[in-house]
Amino acid sequence: MNHDHDDLDDLDRMLAALPLEEPPAGLHARIMAATTLRPEPAFRGWEVWLVGVLFAVAAWLTWIVATIPRASERIVDTLLRAIDHSGLDSEYTLLWLAIGASAAWWISQLSVPASLRERLRIR
């Protein structure tokens, strides 16, 4: 619905004629500097988190190995037991894992046409 012009009175005309105030001179440059002209960060947020977590885990493991006697042997034992329990030593499990990884890689290589992407995005 647009403005009703039939009930325009003096106030409406005054309002319509009121000019907008000019923004400060440097505002456009400031907005552009904060958006499109801003340099890309070297790392994305999730990359920084991932590297941080990996470093923390590595430091934790190093500290365990350095302070607890025979820690490395116990860690290896624990890992081997976990592999036994999960069935990763079975040829069939490994085969299915390989099929799953191949399928995931193949799907990641598929390209979707732009028109279909747009339709999916609208939905």
Add this chain to the structure above:
Amino acid sequence: MGLALAVELPPVEAPVVDDQALIIATLAGQTDAFGELVRRYERAVYNLALRTLHDRTEAEDATQEAFLKAYRALNSFRPGAKFSTWIFTICYRGCCDRLAKRKRLSGDELPDRADPSAGPEALAERNDEARRLRAAIDALPEKYRTVVTLYHLQGKQYEEIASVLNLPLGTVKTHLFRAKEQLRKALSV
């Protein structure tokens, strides 16, 4: 013999690109396209922030923040929607957050902050129509001032105002009616 013809051609105007095309171009990495969007709406967004916040410095910051948020969320902009409504909504929400922060910091409900540029001399100069009208709009309660700003100063439609302010259509019409009544009284129109 040379024949000199002085033909005055009309100036060639560049075709006006719509907002949707500018958004697509921005997403494709064309920085100029976003610059054009900013150019189109910075004045309106700044005026909305200024009328809502009553503070030029804060209005400038709120305008920059609104465009920054829009730029970061441009991927999520729904095709077919109006960019103006979207950017006004972002700006208005940012202004509401700033007003809420002001109230929190003061510990009490404060009247709207006075415009620092409106000193005694500036107020004395408000004798012409536009200045009187601006002063009257500034004196309105915030909810009325924003509706008047969106409706009259930026040519918005009722539905868009309702969308920006997240208010029912009827409330927008009521606010506008009451705001105009107060303005009429203040201006004796």
